[in-house]
Amino acid sequence: MRFVCNQQVLAKALNIVLKAVTPRTTIPILKGLLLTVDNNGILKMVASDMDLSIERKIQVHSAEEGSIVVSAKLFNDIIRKLPNDDVEVTEENNTVTIRCLSSEFTIVGQPAEEFPSIGTVNSDERIKLDKAAIKEMIKKTSFSASIEESKGIIVGILIEMEDDYLSMVALDGFRMAVTKEKKANNDSKKIVISAKIMNEIYKIFTETVEDEDVEMILDDKKAVFLMEDTKIVSRIMEGEFIKYKGIIPKEYSSKLIIDRLELLDSIERASLLAREGRNNLVKLSLEEDGLVITSSSEEGNVIEKVNAHKEGNDLLIGFNAKYIIDALKVIDDEEIVMEFGSNVNPCLIKPIEGDQFLYLILPVRIAA
Amino acid sequence: MRFVCNQQVLAKALNIVLKAVTPRTTIPILKGLLLTVDNNGILKMVASDMDLSIERKIQVHSAEEGSIVVSAKLFNDIIRKLPNDDVEVTEENNTVTIRCLSSEFTIVGQPAEEFPSIGTVNSDERIKLDKAAIKEMIKKTSFSASIEESKGIIVGILIEMEDDYLSMVALDGFRMAVTKEKKANNDSKKIVISAKIMNEIYKIFTETVEDEDVEMILDDKKAVFLMEDTKIVSRIMEGEFIKYKGIIPKEYSSKLIIDRLELLDSIERASLLAREGRNNLVKLSLEEDGLVITSSSEEGNVIEKVNAHKEGNDLLIGFNAKYIIDALKVIDDEEIVMEFGSNVNPCLIKPIEGDQFLYLILPVRIAA
Known part of the structure; x- marks a missing residue:
């Protein structure tokens, strides 16, 4: 086997392919990187941790057919340190x-x-995906998936194709994120992919050509994301995802229209005193002229006032500040809608218009 | 006590003063920050871990005299999260x-x-320091000090004033760094300050006005660094520093003049295969037409050739790559001089001209 290639081109490809290498694997060969050169001057680099496999093709010079597995880390370290x-x-x-x-x-x-x-x-059906939209949906959902491997299916993101919509859904038992995008085709599918893998796919989408076409091919076990030079193969999680639609309240008794950044800053400040113990608890009081956020600990207490347009009843409700902060951080909208039932019902965070995203956050019971 | 001050000004001052707060201290009050306001509208912020104390003065409005200690971390977190x-x-x-x-x-x-x-x-004598020169000297020496607290005085940097020179020296038993700068005054002093504290002083010098005057005041126990708004008080280490001048070889049998960056890159690459076990060993072979660097491990081996002007004998000598890399990284010169005795004598790294810096690195014995 032989090839000649520019150092920067190799380094860039390695950066993508190495996302499938788990350094702590117990299967030694999976620490390796498969290099395959064909007689047309194409080098294929492949790495895999069995759940996620990534293949990248590069045009090389002076190619002589052959293939070999090298230590992914060492090969990457060497290439990165070589001159351009x-x-x-x-x-x-x-x-x-x-x-x-x-x-x-x-x-x-x-x-x-x-x-x-x-x-x-085993499928010929190719589903066209909008790369930018998929990236946005991963960003808006993946943080809501459970990070406890023992929790089964909810460490995954549900990717649901229905009529002319593509949805992604993630939840961890305390909160749920739902995003929706129009899609061109009429495919109807439901798969669940680990949020960890979806985050790697997000990074690969960011590091490859911005507007390039992405096609998805599915069978029962695997999802393949196909780009010009890059192929991602992900395991599909087994089992049925939670029937999430039934969880979403249809009605509310209080509603706020509020500036997202002002709310985010205020909750972040309030959480400074909520960090220790007690679930990172901040209290939201919906009042006539807006929202009052309070929090207290042994170290002191804080009162934050945020202007908001309020409809419906006054309400005092407690939340884990982190869940609200996480959601507000990934939204881009200037203003958002918050809907509340009682102080034991979940709160919804939605856009002023449309249904591009929806966050459902369970409250924390507070002493009366 | 009362004061009003812009958020950014407070945040900047806190950033400096908090360098003296050790979060893991066993003395609770040292997690605190002392705020003192006088009737002239000056707020003094003070933090201390007993070895290092930092005071910063700020002009404030609406001042009412008084003083209080607040949690340094919480106060800093709050100020940083407030709007400008x-x-x-x-x-x-x-x-x-x-x-x-x-x-x-x-x-x-x-x-x-x-x-x-x-x-x-207890001293009226003020020694003027060149802020930029001191920063440069700290950068060029502090990494060579020992990081093992049990090693006593060599966790410190020797600051030596002699005739019209100011020197800083740090060593850890495997290598030594010496820097020298001309100074205006004729003071003659010798103190040792912990390298950890000198690194904090480096950061404070970087974060304060670039060309401002620094004065040093010394007594037996403490060194004070005085700037316009900032005062740093450091403990002086007790005990005698190693008599370093006697360690520096006066003669050499081989000498290289070599490009610093080329050498650095080559040694970094060679060390990729030297990392595991065996002291991070790279072998330097001084040959007629330059320097050949080799290294090997179970994973493979590497040969690096670097052009160099060589004088004197051929030589094969082993080093811990890290010690050479550390020194080459903080030097700015395009070309450097390396002097060698035999393969059991230390190597010297020096500038082509002058004596602004000198690194002495002990070799690693290699099998014949």
């Missing part, structure tokens, strides 16, 4: 030589046959 | 109220009398 010039990589008898100007590395490789196949998907 | 507007701080009966626009915090204070005095220095 042509890098020549050759392989003979499982020994890989990397040359660039006056540097020469010789590293031990492993036979390509030992690398697991990232598998093929 | 006037902040009013008042104190009554050890309760401190912080108001800014529609935010109101009430936090518990402690009586100012409980805060330790940062002490006075």
Whole structure:
């Protein structure tokens, strides 16, 4: 095997592919990176942790067919430290030589046959995705998924295609995030992918060509995201996702229209005194002329007033500040709507118009 | 006590003063920040961990005399999160109220009398320092000091004034850094200050007015660094520093003149294969047409060639790559001189001309 390629091009591709390498894996070959060169001058780099596999194609020079597995970390470290010039990589008898100007590395490789196949998907149906919209939806939902692996399906994000809508939904038992985007096609599908993987996909979408086409191919076990030079294969989680639509309250007794950044800043400040113990508790008091946020601890207490347009009843309700902060941070809208039932019912955070996002946050019971 | 001050001004001052707060102190009052307002509208903020004390003065409005100790972390967190507007701080009966626009915090204070005095220095002699030169010298030496508190005096930096020179010296038993700057005065002094504190002083010098005057006042126990609005009081370490001048070889048998960045890059690359075990060992071979750097591990090996002008004997010598990298990183010169004795003698890194810096690095014994 042999190829010559510019150092920066290699480094960029490695940055993408290495997102599938888990350094703490117990399967040694998965710390590796599969390099395959064909006679058309295409180098394929593949990394996989079995749940997520990433393949990146690069046009190289002086190609000689062959394949080898190298240590992903070491190969990446070497390439990143080399000067911005042509890098020549050759392989003979499982020994890989990397040359660039006056540097020469010789590293031990492993036979390509030992690398697991990232598998093929048994479907011809290709679903077109809007890269920018998918990125936005991942950003707006993934933080709401559970981070406890033991919680099963809710560490995943539900991707639901219905009629002309694509939705993503994540929840952890205390809050839920729902985003919705119009889509061109009429496919109807429901899959769940781990939020951890979706976050890696977000990063890859950010690091690849901005407007490039993305196609999704699905079978029962795998979802493939196909771009020009990059292929992402993700495991689909087994099991049924929570029937989330029934959880969303249809009615409210109080409603606020409020400036998002003012509310965010005020809750962040109030949470400074809420951090210790007691669930990071801040109290929201909906009053005639707006919202009053209070919090207290042994160290002191805080009162924050935020102007808001209020409809409906006055209400005193407690929340874990973190859940509100997390949601307000990923929204871009200048103003938002908050809907409340009683102080034991969840609060909804929504846009002034439309249903692009919806956050449902459970309250914390407060002493009367 | 009462004062009004712009949020940004307070935040900046806090950033400086908080460098003297150790969050893990066992003396609760040292987690505090002493605020003192006088009738001339000057607010003094003081923090101390006993070894390092920092005082910052700020001009404030609506001043009413008084003093109080507040939690440094909480006060800082609150000020940093407030909007860029006037902040009013008042104190009554050890309760401190912080108001800014529609935010109101009430936090518990402690009586100012409980805060330790940062002490006075029994000397009238003021030594003028060049702020930029001192910063440069700290940067070029502090990383060479020992980081093991148990090693006594060598966790400190020796500051030595002799004739018209000011020197700083740091060493850890494996390497030594010496920097020298001309000074205007003829003071003759020798003190040792902990490298950790010198690093904080470096940061404070960076965050305060660039060209402002710095004066140093010394007694047996303390060194005071005096600026326009900022006063730093550092403990002077007890005990005699190592007589470092005798350690520096006067002669060499091989000498290289070499490009600093090329050498740095090559050693960093070579160290990729030297990291595991074996002291991070890289081998330097001084040959007729330059320097060849090699390193090897179970994962593979590397050969790096660097052009250099060589005088004297060929030599094969081993080093811990980290010690050479650390030194090369803080030097600004394009080319440097390396002097070698035998492969069991230390190597010197020096400028082509002058004696502004000198690094001495002990070799690692290598198998013949």
